[in-house]
Structure formats: structure tokens, C-alpha cells
Amino acid sequence: DTGVSQDPRHKITKRGQNVTFRCDPISEHNRLYWYRQTLGQGPEFLTYFQNEAQLEKSRLLSDRFSAERPKGSFSTLEIQRTEQGDSAMYLCASSLTEMEGTEAFFGQGTRLTVV
Amino acid sequence: DAKTTQPTSMDCAEGRAANLPCNHSTISGNEYVYWYRQIHSQGPQYIIHGLKNNETNEMASLIITEDRKSSTLILPHATLRDTAVYYCIVRVANNAGNMLTFGGGTRLMVKP
Numbered sequence: 521d522t523g524v525s526q527d528p529r530h531k532i533t534k535r536g537q538n539v540t541f542r543c544d545p546i547s548e549h550n551r552l553y554w555y556r557q558t559l560g561q562g563p564e565f566l567t568y569f570q571n572e573a574q575l576e577k578s579r580l581l582s583d584r585f586s587a588e589r590p591k592g593s594f595s596t597l598e599i600q601r602t603e604q605g606d607s608a609m610y611l612c613a614s615s616l617t618e619m620e621g622t623e624a625f626f627g628q629g630t631r632l633t634v635v
Numbered sequence: 636d637a638k639t640t641q642p643t644s645m646d647c648a649e650g651r652a653a654n655l656p657c658n659h660s661t662i663s664g665n666e667y668v669y670w671y672r673q674i675h676s677q678g679p680q681y682i683i684h685g686l687k688n689n690e691t692n693e694m695a696s697l698i699i700t701e702d703r704k705s706s707t708l709i710l711p712h713a714t715l716r717d718t719a720v721y722y723c724i725v726r727v728a729n730n731a732g733n734m735l736t737f738g739g740g741t742r743l744m745v746k747p
Contacts, residue, residue, distance in 0.1 A: 562722060562740055563679065563735070576734065613679075623669070625681065626679045627678050628677055629677075
């Protein structure tokens, strides 16, 4: 297993267009997370899945954002009607369900630029 | 999750130990201390975590004070590749999820 994989690595889109990102977690990990990171800031939590169930969503996740994990494996994050403020690095992470203290493994991220 | 306070930036000479402090004075008894780092243009990388005992792995050592209100991440022999932003995070480790609350972190610059 090569770790958490994200595709694409970079995306440039025009304002108003829809974009979709994909995340492939580490194969045995049942938890999957999405974060967003703007320049100079730490990552901010967006949402997470336990298997195919989306269990929590941040207030940052506006109605234009939707995330899915249909079969409990890979996940997609879609942004509709992109705005310039959506420009950021979108990070995916995965982990095992923890009983006590476990780490999340992050992908390389997808850098979105909205022009 | 408890908030953390870290210096904005630090420098370290190559080959020397890098000691990165973190204050978490409001930490609760069931909250762990986690450290991640983020090298430029990459995703965060897990380094180490601990509850109350000091921990060591192949990357670093974590020293937690007895009152658990602060901790220090030690990179024993810093290399240029350790230049990164280091995040100290405290969080409850349970079945409620692994949501991490990142602060601003410490930008460590390892210099030759």
C-alpha cells in the first residue's frame, strides 16, 4: 500500500464551475477525513466518514460542498459553483477506528485554484 | 479539544537537537498530545503522540511535563529535511473520530 492517494494534485478552474476531487485511503482504514488548508494556515476539518456513513460535517462545509464515500472505500469531494474563496489545498486523511490514540495518515492534497 | 500555544518560528543548526515546545495548560485528563509536521507542499505527517508518559520512536521523542500542561518535541539530530511546520495538537482519543484541530504551528528552519 502506498498510502493515501489524492487526485488530481492540482486543479485550476474558472469561477462558477464544478470540481470533483478523489481520495483513495489506506486500504484497511475505515475512517476517512477531508480537510481544507489555505495559505499560511493549518488544515481545517471539513467532514469525516466511518465506512460509507458521513458522521460529522464542519460548519465550513457549505451547501455547495458535498462528499461521498459510496462503498466505504474511496471518497469524492465535489464543490459546485466554485468561488475564488474556495482556492485552497484540500487534504484527505484516513485512519483506523481507534480504541485509544491512533494516527491519521494524510495524502499529498489537491491544490485548487479558482480564477 | 484543548488549545495549544507554540512559538511561531524557530531555527536550529543542522546536526543539533531541535526542541519544540508546546503549551496546553487546559488539557483534560483524557486528551492526548499529538505532533504532526508538514513539509512544504505536502500533507501533514504524523510524528508521535502520548498521554502522560514520555514517548520515543524512530523520528522523535516527546517529553510531557508531570502536570501535562506542556510538552516538548525533540528531534535529536536535525537535518535539512526536518525543515517544516510542526503542529502540536491535543485531542481526545476515542471512537468519536479523529478530527484534528490544527493551530498555526511552529515553522522550524534547520540551517547548515
